Amino acid sequence: MxxxxxxxxxxxxxxxxxxxxxxxxxxxxxxxxxxxxxxxxxxxxxxxxxxxxxxxxxxxxxxxxxxxxxxxxxxxxxxxxxxxxxxGHIPANAAEVEILAEQFAWNIRYPGPDGRFETADDVTTINQLHLALNHPTVIWLKSKDVIHSFFVPAFRIKQDAVPGRGGQIWVKPTRPGQYEIACAELCGLGHYRMRGFITVEPWDQLQQWLKETKANE
Ligand SMILES: [Cu+2]
The missing domain is CATH 1.10.287.90 (Helix Hairpins)
Structure with missing residues (x-):
């Protein structure tokens, strides 16, 4: 409404x-x-x-x-x-993604086929977050510099990213489509352009996108 x-x-x-x-x-x-x-x-x-x-x-x-x-x-x-x-609790079968906020971008990192972060097969993007439809994903939220806030109006999620403190949220997207990430904490002169894009797509399509993104890195 x-x-x-x-x-x-x-x-x-x-x-x-x-x-x-x-x-x-x-x-x-x-x-x-x-x-x-x-x-x-x-x-x-x-x-x-x-x-x-x-x-x-x-x-x-x-x-x-x-x-x-x-x-x-x-x-x-x-x-x-x-x-x-x-x-309260993260769904057991959740996929994982790490988001590192910085002035003025969202650095996104997928663990890759080995399921572990900070290894050679990680897939990284800037401001482009793809999520699987009807599948829970845990987002490990961090900040490199100042306090940012990860805000996705369509998901009704808003979570601060505080330097030195890891934040953790999970989301289960229920509608395919394109959505926006906005930084909801005034974080500097470029705050207004700290904008990210979310694509919610079926699991197979997400795997395909991860492969292509890795190949183009
Ligand atoms: Cu910000």
Whole structure:
């Protein structure tokens, strides 16, 4: 409806949270602003009317403190379930890719046929990330220099890449197509052009692309 089409397995749960929070905050926004307008009109200055001093109302204060508290606790538990799915455990059969962020590019490295990084058969690209459709992939996220943020709107993923600290996320793309990576952390003058491209394609096509990329290295 309002968000870009979802292309990952975790996307629908995150969208549900977005819309739930939008509905709750939207409802209270209209309620509060409506009350404000009504008060402004109803209690406007009129000839002969004097101001009244109101000290407060304990019952009203308890109600408008308790209701937001209950809603916040409810949202915390609802979010926690989704958070646990995303960060809790990596699917066992996941493929692996390493992404090293730097000013101002995404260095992408596949482990190659031996399944190990930093060996001669690694496949490396810049700003071009290919992922297998309906297959989980773990992304090992690192930064060479400053804090960057790996943001893929279509996957509903945003993860900081902090120098000196490895980050780990996993994604299972559910829609073939082309998507964008944007750096979501102001990382320097070239931040705006720190843009990457994702291609989601069937497993066989991905293997073919890896072979071709390796041959052209
Ligand atoms: Cu950046």
């Amino acid at each position: 309002l968000l870009p089409p979802v292309a990952s397995s975790i996307g629908p749960a995150i969208d549900r949270l977005f819309y739930l929070i939008l509905a709750v905050t939207g409802f209270f926004f209209i309620l509060v602003e409506g009350a404000l307008v009504w008060f402004v009109i109803h209690y406007r200055q009129r000839p002969g009317r004097t101001a009244a001093y109101v000290h407060g109302n304990t019952v009203a204060e308890i109600i408008w403190t308790a209701i937001p508290a209950v809603i916040l606790i409810w949202l915390t538990f609802a979010s926690q379930r989704v958070w646990a799915t995303i960060h």
